[in-house]
Amino acid sequence: MNLFNLTKIALKAMGRNKMRTFLTMLGIIIGVTSVITMLAIGQGSKESIQEQISSMGANMIMVHPGSDERGGVMMDPSSMQTLKLEDVEAIQKYASHVSAVSPMVSTSGQAIAGSGNWPTTIQGVSEDFPDIRKMEVAEGVMFTDYHIKRAAKVCLLGQTVVDELFPYKETAVGETIRFRKVPFKVIGVLAEKGQNTFGQDQDDIILAPYTTIQKRIMAVTHIQSVYASATSEMESEQAEEEITRALRISHELAENEENDFTVRSQQELISTFSSTSQMLTILLGAIASISLLVGGIGIMNIMFVSVTERTREIGLRMAVGGRSRDILSQFLIEAVIVSVGGGLIGVFLGLVLSYGLGNILGWPVTVTEQSIVLSFMVCAVVGIFFGWYPARKASGLDPIDALRYE
Amino acid sequence: MPHDIIKISNLRRDFNVGAETVHALRNVSFGVKENEFLTIMGTSGSGKSTLLNILGALDKPTEGDYYLDGINVSNLSKDELAVIRNRKIGFVFQSFNLLPRTSALENVELPLMYNSGISSRRRREQAIEALRIVGLADRMKHAPNQLSGGQQQRVAIARALVNDPVMVLADEATGNLDSKTTEDIMSLFRKLNREGKTIVFVTHEHDIAGYSKRTIVLRDGEIIDDYENTGRPAQGS
Numbered sequence: 001m002n003l004f005n006l007t008k009i010a011l012k013a014m015g016r017n018k019m020r021t022f023l024t025m026l027g028i029i030i031g032v033t034s035v036i037t038m039l040a041i042g043q044g045s046k047e048s049i050q051e052q053i054s055s056m057g058a059n060m061i062m063v064h065p066g067s068d069e070r071g072g073v074m075m076d077p078s079s080m081q082t083l084k085l086e087d088v089e090a091i092q093k094y095a096s097h098v099s100a101v102s103p104m105v106s107t108s109g110q111a112i113a114g115s116g117n118w119p120t121t122i123q124g125v126s127e128d129f130p131d132i133r134k135m136e137v138a139e140g141v142m143f144t145d146y147h148i149k150r151a152a153k154v155c156l157l158g159q160t161v162v163d164e165l166f167p168y169k170e171t172a173v174g175e176t177i178r179f180r181k182v183p184f185k186v187i188g189v190l191a192e193k194g195q196n197t198f199g200q201d202q203d204d205i206i207l208a209p210y211t212t213i214q215k216r217i218m219a220v221t222h223i224q225s226v227y228a229s230a231t232s233e234m235e236s237e238q239a240e241e242e243i244t245r246a247l248r249i250s251h252e253l254a255e256n257e258e259n260d261f262t263v264r265s266q267q268e269l270i271s272t273f274s275s276t277s278q279m280l281t282i283l284l285g286a287i288a289s290i291s292l293l294v295g296g297i298g299i300m301n302i303m304f305v306s307v308t309e310r311t312r313e314i315g316l317r318m319a320v321g322g323r324s325r326d327i328l329s330q331f332l333i334e335a336v337i338v339s340v341g342g343g344l345i346g347v348f349l350g351l352v353l354s355y356g357l358g359n360i361l362g363w364p365v366t367v368t369e370q371s372i373v374l375s376f377m378v379c380a381v382v383g384i385f386f387g388w389y390p391a392r393k394a395s396g397l398d399p400i401d402a403l404r405y406e
Numbered sequence: 407m408p409h410d411i412i413k414i415s416n417l418r419r420d421f422n423v424g425a426e427t428v429h430a431l432r433n434v435s436f437g438v439k440e441n442e443f444l445t446i447m448g449t450s451g452s453g454k455s456t457l458l459n460i461l462g463a464l465d466k467p468t469e470g471d472y473y474l475d476g477i478n479v480s481n482l483s484k485d486e487l488a489v490i491r492n493r494k495i496g497f498v499f500q501s502f503n504l505l506p507r508t509s510a511l512e513n514v515e516l517p518l519m520y521n522s523g524i525s526s527r528r529r530r531e532q533a534i535e536a537l538r539i540v541g542l543a544d545r546m547k548h549a550p551n552q553l554s555g556g557q558q559q560r561v562a563i564a565r566a567l568v569n570d571p572v573m574v575l576a577d578e579a580t581g582n583l584d585s586k587t588t589e590d591i592m593s594l595f596r597k598l599n600r601e602g603k604t605i606v607f608v609t610h611e612h613d614i615a616g617y618s619k620r621t622i623v624l625r626d627g628e629i630i631d632d633y634e635n636t637g638r639p640a641q642g643s
């Protein structure tokens with residue numbers, strides 16, 4: 001008995017029960033469709049998060065006051081005053097894998113221009129800040145060391161602020177805004193960045209020289225955080241260590257004292273989020289796999305019914321010369337055709353659904369080849385695994401008993 | 407001198423039902439020559455089906471030897487028995503046992519599907535020829551539910567003939583048919599026998615035995631009579 005004849009026999013037997021064959025397949029179709037779609041959604045959101053984090057500056061390193069390892073009462077880091085301008089200088093001096101560094105002092109308040117009025121955040125930074133954050137100046141210019149030295153009352157506006165304060169103006173450059181009664185001349189507008197992963201509007205900001213914010217708005221001498229850029233993504237970890245060392249020297253911490261600051265790199269953030277979304281992908285995949293499993297059990301169930309129902313047919317096949325292994329193969333082939341056929345349709349529907357979600361709802365979806373190969377192989381295995389037992393039952397029948405079965 | 411298709415000696419078949427042993431066949435010995443038409447007769451439970459199943463290589467004797475066309479079947483494995491059934495035997499059952507929703511032609515082709523030495527073209531040709539022999543060449547595309555009982559049994563007989571077996575075995579093959587149809591089917595068997603087929607036919611009806619050339623009578627698993635049907639030519643042939 002060759003495989004070709006057996007396949008023919010199996011196909012004929014399935015053709016005699018088209019509706020049942022289709023319904024059995026449906027379990028697998030739904031299973032595979034959901035596995036492909038769920039993995040595409042998981043993978044898509046993972047990639048989108050990674051991309052967004054990288055767009056904030058893949059080399060970025062942030063320093064905040066306070067230790068994140070300290071137990072007990074959490075203090076609001078912005079109220080701590082342990083970071084100074086000397087720390088920035090220390091980083092510039094000791095950290096050779098840092099290409100740019102900027103202090104940061106920020107506060108929120110109303111920005112006013114004429115009759116326009118908008119609550120926003122003003123960030124006091126150095127001229128290197130846009131490079132570190134991967135921000136671009138769309139119109140006008142960035143302020144320079146010259147403005148910083150003089151604590152000049154100049155600023156750059158994010159696109160949201162421009163839209164709120166100067167909705168009818170061709171350009172905001174050259175206008176003046178007031179922030180906490182201090183007038184700032186707008187010398188530039190930042191290019192639009194949109195929302196970040198966490199839903200924050202990255203364009204709802206005003207950038208100004210940190211000296212101006214320190215002296216004229218907040219009347220402080222400390223800084224709230226430090227933003228730095230590693231020379232490359234690869235050297236991010238090294239840069240982090242150098243910054244830590246520089247700050248420990250600058251803060252004159254003894255060997256046994258804990259850091260009174262926290263250094264965190266974008267790379268860490270990426271890997272944290274990657275592992276989170278990896279978990280998400282696995283979870284979605286696992287849930288979808290359950291439906292594939294249920295589909296497999298459906299095959300087994302129907303196969304058992306079918307073996308019982310076709311007992312006399314099996315007896316007859318044996319009587320006319322079908323060997324046990326021919327009967328086994330026939331039922332196995334039936335199971336595999338159902339599962340692999342269902343798998344094929346499922347892969348197709350999964351692709352349609354994934355790209356449909358991507359195009360119509362704008363969800364980030366990525367269908368990986370592995371997910372297709374994987375679910376396809378799982379299908380074949382499901383067919384053989386769940387078809388095996390009923391097929392064994394069929395092939396183990398005694399022809400005389402089977403023929404006599406009522 | 408025609409050679410022996412079947413040669414059995416001291417055949418015994420026991421069934422163990424719980425602690426008891428049923429002796430379905432005991433000390434059965436006989437031979438069947440080529441081109442014989444043999445009826446095995448006996449009351450219900452006398453062991454006819456058990457004997458026929460052994461003759462058809464569906465079952466093996468508990469003891470004794472069985473030579474089929476020169477091969478000692480008692481020593482064969484399950485798979486080897488399947489091949490013997492496929493190449494040397496044609497079965498006809500009381501309840502036809504046709505595959506539902508499958509054309510007569512495909513039903514007849516079935517035994518040849520299990521013989522990979524036969525091409526699909528030859529399979530088709532042989533099946534058409536077998537259907538022609540039983541007089542159903544014009545019903546090839548019909549499914550069993552579109553055929554009468556007698557026609558269904560003819561399809562089953564065609565299926566038993568398609569592999570050109572050394573003998574055709576029939577177990578109460580007319581048990582589900584009315585008397586007119588029974589006559590037709592028995593005439594068909596006679597015709598096949600005249601054309602050279604060896605036939606072993608099991609029945610519990612005395613009338614039917616009249617169609618054959620020789621009758622073996624079983625009672626409680628033993629042969630109590632074995633005679634030639636000389637004086638009783640059957641009608642309608």
Ligand SMILES: Nc1ncnc2c1ncn2[C@@H]1O[C@H](COP(=O)(O)OP(=O)(O)O)[C@@H](O)[C@H]1O
Nearest residue numbers: 421423428430449450451452453454455456457
């Ligand atoms: N598989 C079996 N298990 C137990 N006893 C059986 C089995 N097959 C047949 N028998 C017994 O063997 C005897 C002969 O049965 P069978 O050959 O079917 O008789 P017949 O076909 O002549 O009516 C009966 O007593 C029956 O109960």
Ligand SMILES: [Mg+2]
Nearest residue numbers: 454455456577
């Ligand atoms: Mg019987």
